[in-house]
Amino acid sequence: MTSLIARLAAGSDARVFAIAGAGSRAAVQDLRLADGVELVDSPRAADVLLVAGALDPRHHDAVRRVHDALPHPRASVRWAGSRDVLVPGAAHVALGTDPSSAIRAAHQALMHGTMPTEPPLLPDEDPAPWRGVGPYGQGGSGMTGGTPYGRPMAELAPDRDGLRLDLLPTRLGPFSSLLPHGLELDLRVSGDILVGVEVAATGLAASATSASLFIRALTEPVSIAELEIGRARDHLRWTADALRLQGLRALSLRALRLGLHAAPGDHRAVERLAADIARTGIYRWSLPAADGARTELLAGARLGPSTRASGVGEDERQADPAYRSLGFAPLLGAGGGAAAAWRLRLAEAVRSLELAGRGGDTRSAVTGAVESPRGRLALGDAPSGRALGLLPTLIEGMEWGDAMATIAALDIDLDELGAVTAGTSAEAAA
Amino acid sequence: MVDLGPLAIASAVMVAALLAVLGSWLRAARRPSSRTAPERVPFTGGQPPSVHAWSRYHVRYYPMALLFLAFDMEMVFMYPWAVVFVGEGLVAMVEMGMFIGILLLGVLYAWRERAFRWT
């Protein structure tokens, strides 16, 4: 009986909580298509922890905390360029090779009981001393004082409804499925409304480098066909993530599969995907409605589709004679808002594939500032940096789900941000 | 005497399922896990929370909850009404129509006052 259960369990999909460190976001996303591996949103649901890419020492404790949140029996896989001691005992897989067989092997060994579970990494210390304190030894005092069971309670604060109820401080990130990994938000939540938002930390590793096409285009002319295929793939990858957030997992896999290999001939397939997405009713009942002040903020921030969705024709490609010679004109939305940005991203993916088909050997003529899938990209000035600056104003006062959809629509890429700003600081040092 | 047999059987089925799940849950929870304090930290992305999540939660849909309390009463009247509807005919239709019409005014008013929106 025991061996039957173990055999059955070993055949189940390995449930993986993945930490996507610097330079590994797309590779981790591709694992959603891997056989026998399932990425989950909470470490409590996982069997295996995958730690991918470079991570600064300041994130090490967070990684350890995530590790300790996994239930026993647990195993880890380190997927990085070089071995390190971040998670002792983790199997090492070189970045660039497929980790799914190592993950499956670890999962099977755990289920068969041939591999011991990993012990906790953090010392067994209470967050605050409480044992034996207070009249019942629970660490509290009075009605709401002290640190019962090691933590204080949330405190009262006035609210726009004229009621004084508790503000619940919530630190989201750095490894939350709701945010790009590396981003940490300090949220103050009253009910399901975010009444305070602060960007607490961004970036995964100071040594971030990115081989992204668009960063290469900053310094040298790049084939337009290559750039536009890259843009389409980027948009499709974003669509995959955003669809998942809205609960459409099957469509998300379809978008990801398209994004993996999209080529100029695929523009019909992308159009069909866009039509199927529209049929899910996502634009009618899922996404937050456009809001005047927020749309205006985005309209002035040169954030690519988010800006063009409100009808502002801001696109660096217009300044490039090579693009003009191909007859390029930016696609524009109307009214702004998340739904308009979604539609525009998908329409741009189609347009980019068509453009790539026409592009031939033409190379981009302008360097220094290019239009990345997220907006205007220049040395020292990444669209994600501007998006992060707007983020608190954009989501403050929103309901939780609306806020998460809005963050997703911004398409924040910390790798791109890190690479561009690291470039400037290196130049400044030189 | 009322025939309690069917209700007894239905309750027995419910209790059996409840106890089966409860028993498995308790057995699973008895196995030691989460021994250290960091293993028990609630998950929000890798940082520990600064306070307990339990708080005076601002239930922003409370006007709707109050409306529910009042409207729910209508169901009590509608069950017996449904049983005698065919027998009583038009009288039943008109009387319940009046009752429901009055209650729907309340929903209409709540909608006008945006009681179903809170974001």
Add this chain to the structure above:
Amino acid sequence: MSDLPVSLAFAAFSAVAVVAGIRVFRTDSMVRAAFYLLASFAAVGAIMVLLGAEFLGMVLILMMAGEMLVMAIVMVMYMMNPAGLNPMVMVHQHRTAIAAGAVAFLALAGVGLAGGVPQRPVTNPGAATGDLGRELLGNSMLVFQTAGVTLLGTMVGAIAIAAPRGRFGDADADSQEPALQPDEEPEA
């Protein structure tokens, strides 16, 4: 069913009703208190079913689920320390409370023991729901319609008093927080 199982069930449900009722006041968590109350009501509903009022008993159970959820969320909203992380005593003025409880118990027990138990067995229990329906549409029509108006008044009143925003804007527009001391200026 014979009498013995019914009597046993009656005893069991009574015990649940009483114990859960006591737990309402002996627990620290507001959510637990609300759900203990729900358990107590559900047991009373089951007793009503045992007494032959099948429809009313089941409806009591059905209604209480919604009501107690609303009770739980509103209690959490307004009580300090809603989850009882620091233990607290929910009962105040112990002596008065004990005295009042004892008097109420004795009075009710006295009524129960001294007052005669009505001996009007239900002739056709299956038709009870239908009888109720005919009563509503017939003799009690006016009561029934008045209930509708009362409920409408409840809805309108609840929304008018409680809604934070209405079609004319925020409910607390231009309002001031009261002063804490007698001769203090109110906070702007």
Add this chain to the structure above:
Amino acid sequence: MSVALDAALGVAAVGGMLAVGSLALAFADEAAAAAVAGAPLRPRRLLVAPFRRAASALLTATTTTERPDGGGRALAPALLAGLAALAMSMLPLAPGVVPADPSTGFVVFSAAVAFVMIAVFLHGWSPNSTLPLHGAYRFGAVALSFQIPFLLAMLATALPAQSLSLVRIVEAQAPLWNVIREPLGLPIYLIVGLAVGLWGPLNLPDADDLAGGTSAEDSGLARWLWEAARTSMLVAVAALGSAAFLGGYLGPLLPGPVWVALKTALLLAVMAVARHALARARIERFVEVAWVLLVPLALLNVFVSGAFLL
């Protein structure tokens, strides 16, 4: 003594039906996902997948949080499973064959649906963790909104039966199924049924934008039990929906239980497709639509279908 025997039979039958229904739902869900994703369907793998998942859950430990409400955490999945079983025990399988037929069966089913909100709220409240807590309160909004349309959609089926017994409701459909007699009933019932079963476009409490919501802190067997309880509830909703609207065991040629299974499977398939073909609704949007659109439509359904009975 016969009651005890009937109860034992009922437990076995309901357990079996819920298990088979859950497997069917898992299969339909994977098939719908594969169709939408454009991926190949691997039936052999699919059939063992639920058992593999269960075995892996058995071997994974159940974690706890810092200071949970232990009783609530244990009770929530058990209560939900119990409610699903309670509802399922009143499903008429063939003329004269039903595990339990209380004369107020319809009210009992309504009470089971009402208690779902207690189970889900308890499940999100008890871990003392932010994301589950938000899921719990979200379900409060969802549940208080779906109650009345759900009950009203069902209520219309009691009019022709002149009874609150589910057996009578099926019998009364012999001349004409309720899905035709009350065309609005089934769509409203199905929409709201998605919310009762925490499924697809109305799975707001366990949503992806809360990283799993009320079940974000669940692991191992505790997680599996919650998922199984949720699925069972959805199966019960589909089964009773087929009895109330699609005539239950009524149908030509085939024996009654086969018709029940086929009709339940049909509703489960519709729900499986809805999960992959429809986006999750914003909570505020659902609350407003439920009150302003579904409640009046459900009432209209009651009165219009009632008028045809006179």
